[in-house]
Amino acid sequence: MRASIKSAAFGLALVAGLAHANVPVANSNITEAxxxxxxxxWGDALVKIALDYEAGGFARAKATAEAVIDxxxxxxxxxxxxxPTLAAAPQTFRTTREGALAYFVGGNPAxxxxxxxxxxxxxxxxxxxxxxxxxxxxxxxxxNVTITDKSGKRTVVDKTWTFRKDDSGKLRIVxxxxxxxxAGQ
Amino acid sequence: MRASIKSAAFGLALVAGLAHANVPVANSNITEAxxxxxxxxWGDALVKIALDYEAGGFARAKATAEAVIDxxxxxxxxxxxxxPTLAAAPQTFRTTREGALAYFVGGNPAxxxxxxxxxxxxxxxxxxxxxxxxxxxxxxxxxNVTITDKSGKRTVVDKTWTFRKDDSGKLRIVxxxxxxxxAGQ
Amino acid sequence: MRASIKSAAFGLALVAGLAHANVPVANSNITEAxxxxxxxxWGDALVKIALDYEAGGFARAKATAEAVIDxxxxxxxxxxxxxPTLAAAPQTFRTTREGALAYFVGGNPAxxxxxxxxxxxxxxxxxxxxxxxxxxxxxxxxxNVTITDKSGKRTVVDKTWTFRKDDSGKLRIVxxxxxxxxAGQ
Amino acid sequence: MRASIKSAAFGLALVAGLAHANVPVANSNITEAxxxxxxxxWGDALVKIALDYEAGGFARAKATAEAVIDxxxxxxxxxxxxxPTLAAAPQTFRTTREGALAYFVGGNPAxxxxxxxxxxxxxxxxxxxxxxxxxxxxxxxxxNVTITDKSGKRTVVDKTWTFRKDDSGKLRIVxxxxxxxxAGQ
Numbered sequence: 001m002r003a004s005i006k007s008a009a010f011g012l013a014l015v016a017g018l019a020h021a022n023v024p025v026a027n028s029n030i031t032e033a034x035x036x037x038x039x040x041x042w043g044d045a046l047v048k049i050a051l052d053y054e055a056g057g058f059a060r061a062k063a064t065a066e067a068v069i070d071x072x073x074x075x076x077x078x079x080x081x082x083x084p085t086l087a088a089a090p091q092t093f094r095t096t097r098e099g100a101l102a103y104f105v106g107g108n109p110a111x112x113x114x115x116x117x118x119x120x121x122x123x124x125x126x127x128x129x130x131x132x133x134x135x136x137x138x139x140x141x142x143x144n145v146t147i148t149d150k151s152g153k154r155t156v157v158d159k160t161w162t163f164r165k166d167d168s169g170k171l172r173i174v175x176x177x178x179x180x181x182x183a184g185q
Numbered sequence: 186m187r188a189s190i191k192s193a194a195f196g197l198a199l200v201a202g203l204a205h206a207n208v209p210v211a212n213s214n215i216t217e218a219x220x221x222x223x224x225x226x227w228g229d230a231l232v233k234i235a236l237d238y239e240a241g242g243f244a245r246a247k248a249t250a251e252a253v254i255d256x257x258x259x260x261x262x263x264x265x266x267x268x269p270t271l272a273a274a275p276q277t278f279r280t281t282r283e284g285a286l287a288y289f290v291g292g293n294p295a296x297x298x299x300x301x302x303x304x305x306x307x308x309x310x311x312x313x314x315x316x317x318x319x320x321x322x323x324x325x326x327x328x329n330v331t332i333t334d335k336s337g338k339r340t341v342v343d344k345t346w347t348f349r350k351d352d353s354g355k356l357r358i359v360x361x362x363x364x365x366x367x368a369g370q
Numbered sequence: 371m372r373a374s375i376k377s378a379a380f381g382l383a384l385v386a387g388l389a390h391a392n393v394p395v396a397n398s399n400i401t402e403a404x405x406x407x408x409x410x411x412w413g414d415a416l417v418k419i420a421l422d423y424e425a426g427g428f429a430r431a432k433a434t435a436e437a438v439i440d441x442x443x444x445x446x447x448x449x450x451x452x453x454p455t456l457a458a459a460p461q462t463f464r465t466t467r468e469g470a471l472a473y474f475v476g477g478n479p480a481x482x483x484x485x486x487x488x489x490x491x492x493x494x495x496x497x498x499x500x501x502x503x504x505x506x507x508x509x510x511x512x513x514n515v516t517i518t519d520k521s522g523k524r525t526v527v528d529k530t531w532t533f534r535k536d537d538s539g540k541l542r543i544v545x546x547x548x549x550x551x552x553a554g555q
Numbered sequence: 556m557r558a559s560i561k562s563a564a565f566g567l568a569l570v571a572g573l574a575h576a577n578v579p580v581a582n583s584n585i586t587e588a589x590x591x592x593x594x595x596x597w598g599d600a601l602v603k604i605a606l607d608y609e610a611g612g613f614a615r616a617k618a619t620a621e622a623v624i625d626x627x628x629x630x631x632x633x634x635x636x637x638x639p640t641l642a643a644a645p646q647t648f649r650t651t652r653e654g655a656l657a658y659f660v661g662g663n664p665a666x667x668x669x670x671x672x673x674x675x676x677x678x679x680x681x682x683x684x685x686x687x688x689x690x691x692x693x694x695x696x697x698x699n700v701t702i703t704d705k706s707g708k709r710t711v712v713d714k715t716w717t718f719r720k721d722d723s724g725k726l727r728i729v730x731x732x733x734x735x736x737x738a739g740q
Contacts, residue, residue: 024465026448026544027319029214077537078396079686081697083713088737092713093685093697095394130648131634133717133729134212136321136506138690140717140730142636142648158638158647160715160732162688162695167447167537174396174688175695177715179734182643209650211633211729262722263581264501266512268528273552277528278500278512280579315463316449318532318544321691323505325532325545327451327463343453343462345530345547347503347510352632352722359503359581360510362530364549367458397689399584504582506691 028137030165035132035139038163038171042072043125046147049104049118058107061119065104069097074164074172085157085178086117121149137165140175156181213322215350220317220324223348223356227257228310231332234289234303243292246304250289254282259349259357270342270363271302306334322350325360341366398507400535405502405509408533408541412442413495416517419474419488428477431489435474439467444534444542455527455548456487491519507535510545526551583692585720590687590694593718593726597627598680601702604659604673613662616674620659624652629719629727640712640733641672676704692720695730711736 045068053061073080075097082094084103091111094100102108106116129143140162148154162175230253238246258265260282267279269288276296279285287293291301314328325347333339347360415438423431443450445467452464454473461481464470472478476486499513510532518524532545600623608616628635630652637649639658646666649655657663661671684698695717703709717730 023314023316024449025217025317025319027217029319029321032210032212079394079688081686081688081695081715083697083715083734086737086739088739089699089711092699092736095686129208131208131636131650132210133634133636134210134214135693135719136214136691138693140636142638142730142732144644144647156644158732158734160636160638160730162717162730164690175697175715175717177697177713177732177734179638179713179732180737181647182641182735184641184643209634264503264579266501266503266510266530268512268530268549271552271554273554274514274526277514277551280501316451316465318449318451320508320534321506323508325451327453327545327547329459329462341459343547343549345451345453345545347532347545349505360512360530360532362512362528362547362549364453364528364547365552366462367456367550369456369458393684393686395587395687395689397587399689399691402580402582499578501578502580504580504584506584 235307
């Protein structure tokens with residue numbers, strides 16, 4: 001019933017142990033597969049907000065965005081390091097849930113420059129990671145994310161995400177730095 | 186060349202992304218398989234010290250024990266929480282390399298009760314884990330370890346090990362609590 | 371408002387930056403002080419179960435023990451590596467909440483050898499750590515714990531604890547190996 | 556000599572325990588102070604490369620940059636997620652040491668767009684963190700970094716850094732995403 005590893009340096013006739021049968025293992029580490037799934041979920045969520053806006057207007061888009069933020073980001077546990085693609089000074093960094101929501105759907109007078117990034121007709125999201133680092137329950141990816149709108153126009157951004165696997169096993173974004181490509185050359 | 190994850194909520198004809206091709210992943214986490222291998226290596230090493238003692242005497246056993254301690258324990262990085270099976274007050278806890286070596290091979294006047302646990306004719310070691318916890322680069326096991334000597338006599342101990350995977354990828358014992366079964370009932 | 375670190379390698383007259391004012395820091399790591407407090411809480415809880423047994427009988431002691439286990443151990447998140455001092459084969463390892471409760475208060479026919487360790491008149495608990503390891507949200511201590519009963523009789527055990535700080539900030543015991551001192555010498 | 560925590564729920568006259576005297580603690584966690592020092596060191600290093608270029612030419616600047624990369628980044632342990640401020644496709648992400656060096660000092664035909672970012676007369680670096688996350692031996696900061704050149708011209712970037720404390724206790728940059736502020740509004 002228990003795992004059994006045998007180590008016989010010479011001839012005592014011990015039966016070979018089972019590799020590791022039925023031993024409970026509690027593992028809090030994040031896996032590469034979980035990270036890839038969370039990236040895909042982020043893309044699906046962005047498209048969903050855009051579609052909900054078109055089908056149900058601002059109120060529905062906002063409700064969806066709130067659900068997305070609460071499910072996919074880590075604001076309920078503290079500040080999130082979020083630098084959205086199109087955010088600028090003096091509100092570049094959106095460390096609070098309110099700032100993230102304003103960025104995604106706009107309509108908040110406290111964030112007057114926000115016009116609602118998620119409302120812009122997005123239809124597809126493609127992630128191309130350049131590398132990934134895994135460390136305990138934390139994983140960071142860096143790469144390009146390409147988003148396509150309903151006219152077929154593609155926008156490419158440079159994006160860094162850190163996902164943290166919480167105690168319930170759910171991955172949450174705790175770092176998100178997105179920027180337009182450098183165009184000076 | 187890059188990993189490509191696509192998320193198309195509806196009909197845009199994006200080709201399906203490759204799952205995660207050729208993206209470098211740096212992962213510092215420990216795995217269950219690594220832990221099982223390290224447990225087996227500990228057993229092999231105990232038997233090797235015993236055999237080297239019989240074949241080459243104290244000097245050879247001591248040299249082997251030093252190599253084992255330096256390879257398998259974490260003393261070079263700080264204190265190790267080591268409570269050997271047969272150690273007692275006032276030298277119960279062997280947080281230093283010297284204390285561990287004295288326990289395994291004896292011969293150190295500073296540890297007068299140590300007669301050399303590893304010299305006692307061991308021939309086989311069997312590990313039966315009851316459960317395992319994995320957390321980042323740390324894993325802890327608890328279970329029974331049965332060691333058999335050359336006469337076939339078996340000794341069972343209750344043992345807890347914590348292994349830490351260092352930056353070079355090597356597992357090192359940083360906690361080792363071993364005790365004889367409670368015999369009071 | 372923001373932390374400001376300045377680095378002027380030569381004469382530009384930059385004002386000295388504030389060290390780190392008002393920058394939110396989310397830190398999931400465990401601290402030595404938290405570990406010491408959790409050890410003390412364990413001792414207080416053991417005494418409380420004993421006193422509740424004397425004042426309120428088995429039912430009250432059991433209720434207190436359940437509250438203690440639910441607050442101080444990590445069973446709700448998975449197996450706990452618990453080898454109680456007086457537990458023996460075939461029920462040495464108490465990886466489930468039921469096994470822990472049986473050990474502390476007895477009265478469970480499924481654990482016929484358990485007479486209720488926490489009911490034995492304990493009045494004081496003293497912890498003497500030999501060393502501590504801290505790694506992320508995990509900390510392990512090894513040392514002696516001395517428990518004194520109402521007659522003044524002292525029992526010393528060798529004890530290893532691993533505490534894990536959960537996402538809510540609470541420390542939980544995930545490894546607990548306790549053994550009577552080796553008496554063979 | 557040992558730490559001593561006492562827990563007396565009622566009147567047994569136990570002396571108050573010492574808080575935690577002389578118990579060795581091995582702690583692999585990163586601290587906020589270490590992160591702030593590593594940020595300052597990065598700024599000092601950037602200025603040093605610029606000054607060495609002016610005083611000693613390309614060869615000296617390159618040697619300094621190599622020393623800086625080897626000391627401050629984690630390339631010797633695997634890929635680093637580095638998106639420099641002015642890097643663009645198809646060489647946006649500098650996951651190798653060679654790519655980082657090319658960015659800082661240029662002169663590598665394999666990276667034809669790189670003109671040597673660190674050679675541009677920098678004199679001062681100021682870091683203004685918006686928030687920090689600490690998780691085991693990993694810490695991430697996000698905020699603005701302002702660099703001033705010898706003419707007094709200031710450049711502000713949005714920057715995310717993840718520092719990893721290695722087994723030797725040294726902090727190394729494993730994630731570095733730097734971008735010019737969004738200027739579209």
